[in-house]
């Protein structure tokens with residue numbers, strides 16, 4: 584399948600395939616839009632079954648970044664990089680430098696940061712060869728650093744807004760909340776939910792992550808195949824995409840869904856399936872924008888952690904606007920969010 588034939592290619596500006604024979608780097612950078620500014624979005628290092636799957640992922644994620652950045656009010660377009668991980672191969676410092684040179688070669692049309700499988704240390708390495716990178720260790724009080732805690736902050740505030748809207752709850756206290764995935768974002772989210780007095784049920788495939796979260800926050804643990812179907816008020820997906828689908832949705836008991844995972848709906852029809860079951864879905868790229876807000880303010884320079892906090896505090900208001908508009912127009916929350924994001928991007932072109 585070529586770039587032009589790929590069903591996920593919906594008006595992407597360009598896609599770039601890179602190969603560095605010396606280090607074995609194979610990377611794809613998809614640029615969906617630069618209408619509002621440089622295409623910004625993290626680099627994901629992942630083991631894909633084949634190149635077509637990696638390309639589709641890059642295209643899908645890049646488009647999501649355009650929408651996410653637009654809805655977060657950032658002067659950025661949308662792009663994404665994927666690095667194809669090889670089984671049993673530990674990536675070398677040279678490989679990350681080679682990736683940095685790929686980013687540099689795009690002359691600033693794409694700005695990278697960390698995503699799944701990448702660390703702040705990797706960003707520091709990449710910074711040696713390009714300035715088009717964020718998610719670096721911050722100076723005291725300035726914007727920057729690992730975006731995950733900021734993403735968790737936004738998800739927490741977004742869940743408060745969603746629970747208020749759907750359940751009439753003035754806080755998350757005593758609400759039963761199931762969290763799928765307690766990695767970087769999920770762990771920090773659980774900390775905040777625990778402090779807010781929520782009753783936590785968690786699951787993860789990584790026993791270290793699971794034990795740490797159970798021990799620190801007294802969470803109840805269930806098997807990975809059970810977490811989506813727990814008898815809870817709120818479900819927060821913080822692991823994988825496409826978990827909301829024709830198979831899972833009929834069995835979900837939660838009335839509110841909101842979490843950091845990207846592309847939670849497997850298909851656009853799944854938004855309708857959720858609405859048919861009266862489940863309020865907080866569109867993923869609206870509720871999980873905290874990390875990119877931090878990355879973006881760091882990249883702009885001269886911004887503080889307080890500035891990041893101020894911008895993240897706008898997430899619940901944006902979600903509320905999506906929820907209210909969806910009700911008024913008898914529309915789906917994911918459709919309303921897409922339309923709002925497209926209006927913002929079109930106004931910038």
Ligand code: NAD
Pocket residue numbers: 698699700730731732734763764765766767768769786787788789792807821822823824843844845871874875
């Ligand atoms: P992470 O890799 O640190 O955490 C993901 C966790 O999910 C891991 O602990 C992993 O073991 C677990 N997991 C994997 N498969 C699972 C399964 N089947 N059931 C239960 N748990 C499973 O990643 P993260 O940075 O915390 O990001 C989580 C999600 O949020 C990802 O989808 C990511 O793309 C998205 N996201 C992250 C950020 C960020 O700032 N880190 C920002 C926006 C979106």
